Amino acid sequence: MKNFITRSSWHVWALTAAVVLALYFIVLFPTLRLLGQAFSSRGLEGFTTSLQGGQGDQNVLLNTVILGVLVGLLGMIGGFVLAMARTRLNFRGKRLFHWIAMLPLISPPFAIATATVTLFGKRGIITDKLLGLEVDVYGLPGLVIVLALSFTPVSYMNFCGMIRNLDPTLEEAAQSLGASHIKTLTKVILPMLLPGFATAFLLLFVEAAADLANPLALGGDFHVLASEIYFAVAGNGDVAYAAGVALALLIPSVSVFFIQRYWVGKKSVVSVSGKPAGEPRPLSSPWIKAPIAVLAGAWMTLIVLMYVTIAVGGFASILGVDNTLSLEHYRFIFRLGSDAITTTVSMTLVAAPIAVIIGSLTAWLVVRRLKKSAGILDLIGVLGLAVPGTILGLGYAIAYSSPTWLFGHQLLPAIAAGGSVLGGAVGIIMVYVARGVPASQQSSIAALRQVSVSLEEAAASLGAGPMAVLRKVTAPLIAQSMLTGFTYTVTRSMTVITAIIFIVTPETKVMAGQILDEVDAGRFGNAFAYCTVLIGLVLAILIATELLNRLVSRRSHTSKETV
Amino acid sequence: MTIDLHAEPSSVRFTNITKRYKTGRGSVTAVEGFNLSIEPGELVSFLGPSGCGKTTTLRMVAGFEEITDGELTIAGRRVNDIEPHRRPISMVFQSYALFPHLNVRENVAFGLKLRHEPKDKIQELVDSAMESMNISQYAKRAPHELSGGQQQRVALARAIVTEPRVLLFDEPLSNLDAKLRVRMRTEIRRIQSELGITSIFVTHDQEEAMSISDRIVVMRDGRIEQVGNPQEIYQEPANAFVADFIGSSNLLEVDASAVELGAGDNEVLVPVLGTRMPIRTTGRPWDPSHSWKVLIRPESVRVRHEDEASAGAHDVEARVRGYQYFGDHVRVECEVDGLVLESRMYGHGHHFDAGDACRVSIVAEDSRLIRD
Numbered sequence: 012m013k014n015f016i017t018r019s020s021w022h023v024w025a026l027t028a029a030v031v032l033a034l035y036f037i038v039l040f041p042t043l044r045l046l047g048q049a050f051s052s053r054g055l056e057g058f059t060t061s062l063q064g065g066q067g068d069q070n071v072l073l074n075t076v077i078l079g080v081l082v083g084l085l086g087m088i089g090g091f092v093l094a095m096a097r098t099r100l101n102f103r104g105k106r107l108f109h110w111i112a113m114l115p116l117i118s119p120p121f122a123i124a125t126a127t128v129t130l131f132g133k134r135g136i137i138t139d140k141l142l143g144l145e146v147d148v149y150g151l152p153g154l155v156i157v158l159a160l161s162f163t164p165v166s167y168m169n170f171c172g173m174i175r176n177l178d179p180t181l182e183e184a185a186q187s188l189g190a191s192h193i194k195t196l197t198k199v200i201l202p203m204l205l206p207g208f209a210t211a212f213l214l215l216f217v218e219a220a221a222d223l224a225n226p227l228a229l230g231g232d233f234h235v236l237a238s239e240i241y242f243a244v245a246g247n248g249d250v251a252y253a254a255g256v257a258l259a260l261l262i263p264s265v266s267v268f269f270i271q272r273y274w275v276g277k278k279s280v281v282s283v284s285g286k287p288a289g290e291p292r293p294l295s296s297p298w299i300k301a302p303i304a305v306l307a308g309a310w311m312t313l314i315v316l317m318y319v320t321i322a323v324g325g326f327a328s329i330l331g332v333d334n335t336l337s338l339e340h341y342r343f344i345f346r347l348g349s350d351a352i353t354t355t356v357s358m359t360l361v362a363a364p365i366a367v368i369i370g371s372l373t374a375w376l377v378v379r380r381l382k383k384s385a386g387i388l389d390l391i392g393v394l395g396l397a398v399p400g401t402i403l404g405l406g407y408a409i410a411y412s413s414p415t416w417l418f419g420h421q422l423l424p425a426i427a428a429g430g431s432v433l434g435g436a437v438g439i440i441m442v443y444v445a446r447g448v449p450a451s452q453q454s455s456i457a458a459l460r461q462v463s464v465s466l467e468e469a470a471a472s473l474g475a476g477p478m479a480v481l482r483k484v485t486a487p488l489i490a491q492s493m494l495t496g497f498t499y500t501v502t503r504s505m506t507v508i509t510a511i512i513f514i515v516t517p518e519t520k521v522m523a524g525q526i527l528d529e530v531d532a533g534r535f536g537n538a539f540a541y542c543t544v545l546i547g548l549v550l551a552i553l554i555a556t557e558l559l560n561r562l563v564s565r566r567s568h569t570s571k572e573t574v
Numbered sequence: 575m576t577i578d579l580h581a582e583p584s585s586v587r588f589t590n591i592t593k594r595y596k597t598g599r600g601s602v603t604a605v606e607g608f609n610l611s612i613e614p615g616e617l618v619s620f621l622g623p624s625g626c627g628k629t630t631t632l633r634m635v636a637g638f639e640e641i642t643d644g645e646l647t648i649a650g651r652r653v654n655d656i657e658p659h660r661r662p663i664s665m666v667f668q669s670y671a672l673f674p675h676l677n678v679r680e681n682v683a684f685g686l687k688l689r690h691e692p693k694d695k696i697q698e699l700v701d702s703a704m705e706s707m708n709i710s711q712y713a714k715r716a717p718h719e720l721s722g723g724q725q726q727r728v729a730l731a732r733a734i735v736t737e738p739r740v741l742l743f744d745e746p747l748s749n750l751d752a753k754l755r756v757r758m759r760t761e762i763r764r765i766q767s768e769l770g771i772t773s774i775f776v777t778h779d780q781e782e783a784m785s786i787s788d789r790i791v792v793m794r795d796g797r798i799e800q801v802g803n804p805q806e807i808y809q810e811p812a813n814a815f816v817a818d819f820i821g822s823s824n825l826l827e828v829d830a831s832a833v834e835l836g837a838g839d840n841e842v843l844v845p846v847l848g849t850r851m852p853i854r855t856t857g858r859p860w861d862p863s864h865s866w867k868v869l870i871r872p873e874s875v876r877v878r879h880e881d882e883a884s885a886g887a888h889d890v891e892a893r894v895r896g897y898q899y900f901g902d903h904v905r906v907e908c909e910v911d912g913l914v915l916e917s918r919m920y921g922h923g924h925h926f927d928a929g930d931a932c933r934v935s936i937v938a939e940d941s942r943l944i945r946d
């Protein structure tokens with residue numbers, strides 16, 4: 012049956028075409044170009060070499076898998092414990108707890124790595140100065156800890172949502188049937204959270220296996236596929252070979268991502284029963300509370316320690332070696348890095364609204380407009396997140412560092428990497444958008460599914476055309492989820508390095524790139540100062556957005572009352 | 575039905591039970607001075623308007639809410655400080671609370687498996703519980719693949735299979751449609767009396783309470799207003815609140831100075847419709863210092879057309895204000911001396927139009943003088 016929702020005007024067709032074209036250029040085209048290189052003979056050589064473990068004497072593929080599995084397990088458990096602590100323990104300062112738990116998400120990748128070296132490295136404050144231990148954090152153990160700390164917020168948020176959705180009467184039902192607290196946990200709570208554990212593990216596996224920044228900073232001799240790609244490009248300029256290696260990483264990452272999204276995600280058993288019944292109740296058994304409190308406390312302490320180190324490190328000459336107060340690092344970054352700061356912020360603020368618009372329009376098309384092709388569009392949209400950053404960045408380098416041609420006409424000039432227009436800023440912004448679209452799209456899809464079609468039909472029956480309905484009814488109703496997409500894109504863009512490492516240029520400095528340079532050069536103090544400023548900026552943007560949101564929603568609330 | 579009960583049905587006794595919730599600002603008293611003794615095998619309903627403390631009281635029996643004050647005993651044993659999973663109770667929830675990660679059979683077996691009963695015994699008990707609830711054919715289904723009524727059957731099977739001494743129901747039928755509700759309540763009553771499990775049934779549906787209970791506890795604002803069997807609650811309500819909450823009623827003001835003591839026990843002569851009617855008091859004897867009301871159930875009010883022959887009862891002139899037809903009965907609203915009386919008459923042949931002149935009589939024996 013054709014109702015007004017599926018009946019289309021030319022506006023809608025134009026909009027669809029625009030969205031598809033935008034998605035094509037920001038994700039599909041670079042990915043396809045990368046695949047093209049990967050399937051060249053040199054590319055296939057890289058691919059097969061990687062599958063056999065790489066060129067060196069260590070098995071890079073195995074390393075990557077081990078790293079992914081360990082980080083996946085640790086981060087999964089960490090996220091679960093933190094989420095249980097937040098939702099099921101009674102204590103003061105839950106907001107603060109939440110902010111601290113989320114902190115790694117809004118900080119650049121090297122922040123924790125650098126702090127870890129300073130605290131736990133060979134001459135680390137804790138390991139060497141305090142305990143006199145002989146440890147080397149470079150390599151697998153350090154990487155696992157740093158990556159787990161960095162990505163745990165992802166699993167923490169996932170678990171928070173799931174635990175909140177657990178129907179507390181199910182636990183009461185179990186108890187009334189004779190299940191002790193431990194049994195309730197093992198027979199009811201954990202089984203129902205099983206999809207959550209799977210999701211957390213898979214997401215973290217992909218993040219860790221594809222991460223480039225930390226292996227560069229902390230990997231030492233421990234090589235993974237991502238660093239192989241980097242060395243192939245940066246060391247030998249062998250892009251085709253790198254593309255081949257990238258394929259070896261792309262296949263498992265994308266498969267895991269889609270397994271998680273289309274299979275595990277659908278398996279969720281939480282909240283199928285009648286009506287949700289109230290808040291989660293605090294745990295009462297000390298046998299469960301104590302381990303959670305201890306583990307969560309330890310985790311929190313570690314995070315706080317890291318960030319105190321970062322904050323203090325910017326003001327010390329060389330933290331751990333020469334602890335005298337020094338403003339030298341801040342002087343340095345404001346002298347040489349102010350460019351990077353303004354460029355990063357402006358590119359982010361350009362990218363975020365674009366990502367939100369593309370993401371929510373995609374969501375609208377997927378949920379309301381398209382039928383059979385909805386799944387395909389949805390898939391293309393989330394590709395920007397499914398494709399690991401390193402690989403997307405490499406795809407950009409391949410696709411856009413020279414002009415784009417179509418049927419003998421130059422369609423686009425070079426827009427990424429050195430020598431391109433606007434110093435490569437366009438390419439970087441496009442990467443930001445590509446990484447931001449999926450979040451915006453997913454939250455808008457969720458929101459749109461909640462909004463009854465009858466609201467839009469009501470507007471249409473009152474004489475609003477499809478475009479007017481979209482602007483006047485649909486968009487305001489999903490405003491909140493658009494905001495989520497905005498904040499997500501901002502944090503991602505400000506902190507990302509992996510995805511743009513191949514297309515940053517000397518003309519367009521980004522903060523994360525500057526930090527990498529400082530870490531590489533061993534100037535940790537400067538890196539700490541940069542990290543602090545960057546975290547501060549992200550927080551400032553987030554807080555400003557939140558305040559604006561409150562202001563606007565209060566206004567719209569009062570206007571609703573007067574209607 | 576082949577489940578044989580090893581556990582004896584138990585009594586439940588509330589002594590001065592009080593529950594106060596701590597809130598942001600001070601505390602809320604949800605239940606106060608609750609005294610009740612439930613006999614073994616009895617089904618008692620808690621009935622009352624929303625927020626009167628029914629759920630809270632029930633959850634104190636289950637152990638999900640701490641008892642602020644007073645003593646609760648099950649089978650003579652104080653259970654105030656016993657954890658929920660150690661109490662000999664089972665609960666049936668409004669939302670069914672079936673475990674979504676287990677299928678129907680595993681749901682029913684849940685409690686038995688926890689006790690590490692032998693496999694074949696579990697098998698046998700689960701089979702017979704599912705059979706008695708008519709859900710054997712759904713054994714392998716997931717809860718969300720069942721209708722609401724089927725889910726509630728599973729929940730009931732799961733609750734009884736562990737042979738609890740006390741069965742608790744919190745509005746178990748309120749998510750079902752009207753027809754199914756009637757069927758399920760009959761079934762709950764059947765199972766309950768077959769097994770003879772002491773049961774507490776929370777509802778705000780008076781018809782439900784009337785139809786399945788041995789006794790009904792009517793509550794208001796955390797206190798008991800009246801305890802009695804359905805007949806007592808309906809025919810001898812303790813006060814105007816109970817009368818008004820149960821069924822519909824005409825409650826007439828009483829001029830205390832015009833009341834005289836009557837001939838019979840607890841009988842007084844009250845001026846109603848221009849005559850002195852002998853009406854019995856409920857609960858307490860007449861005491862002019864209190865405020866009282868005359869309760870006249872609509873089915874005690876007879877309305878006839880002016881020209882119809884009188885049945886001999888005292889009747890007065892009235893005017894029809896409204897008339898509704900329900901098939902098996904009609905509802906007539908008449909105006910008498912500035913009062914509005916509601917009448918309900920069963921059978922056919924009662925037809926009135928608004929504005930008709932009519933005559934109204936009252937069955938005095940079924941009317942009561944009750945405390946306001």
Ligand SMILES: Nc1ncnc2c1ncn2[C@@H]1O[C@H](COP(=O)(O)OP(=O)(O)OP(=O)(O)O)[C@@H](O)[C@H]1O
Pocket residue numbers: 595596597602603604622623624625626627628629630631778
């Ligand atoms: N956790 C709580 N904290 C504070 N007050 C509560 C809490 N739970 C219940 N109350 C209060 O206790 C009183 C009794 O609540 P209860 O849930 O027992 O009512 P009820 O009779 O079951 O009502 P309903 O028919 O609506 O289910 C209400 O006034 C309610 O607001």
Ligand SMILES: [Mg+2]
Pocket residue numbers: 628629630
């Ligand atoms: Mg209730």
